[in-house]
Amino acid sequence: MPPASPAVITGIGVVAPTGIGRDAHWQAVLAGKSGIGRISRFDPSPYPVRLAGQVPGFVAAEHLSGRLIPQMDIWTHMSIAAADAALADAGVEPASLPEYDMAVVTASSSGGTEFGQTEMVNLHRKGPHWVGAYQSIAWFYAATTGQISIRHGMRGPCGVICNEQAGGLDTLGHARRLLRTGTRLVVAGGLDASLCPFGLTAQLANGLLSTVDNPQHAYRPFDADACGYLPGEGGAILLVEDAAAVRARGGRAYGTVAGYAAGFDPPPGSSRPRALRRVIEDALADAGLAPDDVDVVFADAAGVPADDLAEARAITEVFGPYAVPVTAPKTLTGRLYAGGGALDVATALLSMRHGVIPHTPGPVRAAPEYAVDLVLSEPRERPVSHAMVLARGYGGFAAALVLGRPA
Amino acid sequence: MADPxxxxxxxxxxxxSIGLDADVRFDGELAETEFAELGYDSLAMIELASQVQRRYGVRITDEAVLDQMRSPREAVDFVNSLLAGKVA
Structure with a gap:
């Protein structure tokens, strides 16, 4: 087999609390403009968590036909809008390509929660005959992958990855694998939108959400006063293609998927170390890079002190204390679950393109014992050749992705 | 008297409950066009049958919705034939 041509990301579609569209998101990130606010989708006053990152001004009818809207959850509406934007950004016309050469692999951690809540209310208040037929597909984790596949005639090896916040990165690792076995392009990335009473209640169960009611202080990863994280909705859909094929059509890439690794933590109480450090090392090895080749780390940034410490240790054990800039612009959106890693990848690609490391609004100062160079207060202008994105999913998932500037 | x-x-x-483009009106040729051609799949048909059953108290089998309600016109006629039978 000839050496594989690199997997490159050629299209970015963003629907996030920072805005709809790549440029709106990037401008908000540079300006530190937060999408965190009081939950407006329903009355959050009886809940211990009342703040979240919400997508401003998303109107499904602006993105898809009325014939489809009642059949899907808002998470699928948003994902379809993001997928359309990613394809347009890349200048790819799916109708012009063989349908079995194109695949869709998205990440989802909640599925269609809001749709499901409505139908469960119908079930319990009125009875089984009142549950709509579309409940059978709309709630399902694979619904978004399926709807994007149908919309664009993409019948290659499709799938969905469900492992909470790690999934957005894992779709890119999987996309690279599919390109190596002959798939021409993959619609990847992830998105979640679970800000309904049922969705929020499910998220509360792990006890890690911040109950602080001040939007500026509620989610402060790596800060000495970190107090949990806020939830958010949205994410990013990314188009992944074979670099040689992109060159052949005269297309432009944001960056390469240079390295990737995934891991899983040992059970609680085990003496074995958590997976993140090994995942970072494996991703670097996969990329053929040394730690000092990496110009920035986009952190998972749990905002939970024990998890922040574990992440800081994993970073400093590989890179050294204060050796690499660490940032977490996700404080502007909250943790987006399946959308979190995918949106961080979008941000990291734009960081490479523009030569700017975005900052982490929220934390006042990094706790000194973490020994990380947390990018605070303002963006840093400097060339970024390689960016690493980290993500951990609740329950033990860990993933690291290394992005490189396109050749 | 107009059909119910x-x-x-x-x-x-x-x-x-199923989805409809904003400007669609089922008159003329469109009323005679098969649902499948209008972009509605079997799931849409099952939801249509389910809604009619709930709202009008008639019983529509899966076979009937697929075989006898293939277009908007057929759907309206078939449901009215059921309603007429129910009254009689």
Whole structure:
């Protein structure tokens, strides 16, 4: 087999609390403009968590036909809008390509929660005959992958990855694998939108959400006063293609998927170390890079002190204390679950393109014992050749992705 | 007397529970066009049958919705034949 041509990301579609569209998101990130606010989708006053990152001004009818809207959850509406934007950004016309050469692999951690809540209310208040037929597909984790596949005639090896916040990165690792076995392009990335009473209640169960009611202080990863994280909705859909094929059509890439690794933590109480450090090392090895080749780390940034410490240790054990800039612009959106890693990848690609490391609004100062160079207060202008994105999913998932500037 | 289940009622079900483009009106040729051609799959048909059953208290089998309600016109006629039978 000839050496594989690199997997490159050629299209970015963003629907996030920072805005709809790549440029709106990037401008908000540079300006530190937060999408965190009081939950407006329903009355959050009886809940211990009342703040979240919400997508401003998303109107499904602006993105898809009325014939489809009642059949899907808002998470699928948003994902379809993001997928359309990613394809347009890349200048790819799916109708012009063989349908079995194109695949869709998205990440989802909640599925269609809001749709499901409505139908469960119908079930319990009125009875089984009142549950709509579309409940059978709309709630399902694979619904978004399926709807994007149908919309664009993409019948290659499709799938969905469900492992909470790690999934957005894992779709890119999987996309690279599919390109190596002959798939021409993959619609990847992830998105979640679970800000309904049922969705929020499910998220509360792990006890890690911040109950602080001040939007500026509620989610402060790596800060000495970190107090949990806020939830958010949205994410990013990314188009992944074979670099040689992109060159052949005269297309432009944001960056390469240079390295990737995934891991899983040992059970609680085990003496074995958590997976993140090994995942970072494996991703670097996969990329053929040394730690000092990496110009920035986009952190998972749990905002939970024990998890922040574990992440800081994993970073400093590989890179050294204060050796690499660490940032977490996700404080502007909250943790987006399946959308979190995918949106961080979008941000990291734009960081490479523009030569700017975005900052982490929220934390006042990094706790000194973490020994990380947390990018605070303002963006840093400097060339970024390689960016690493980290993500951990609740329950033990860990993933690291290394992005490189396109050749 | 107008039929109790007409194009207005059918359009309302499609718009709220199944999906309908904003400017669609089922008159003329469109009323005779098969649902499949209009982009509605078997799941849409099952939801249509389910909505009609709930709202009008008639029973529609899966076979009937697929074989005898293939277009908006057929759907309206078939449901009205059921309603007429129910009254009689």
């Amino acid at each position: 289940f007409g194009m207005t009622e059918l359009t309302e079900i499609l718009r709220t």
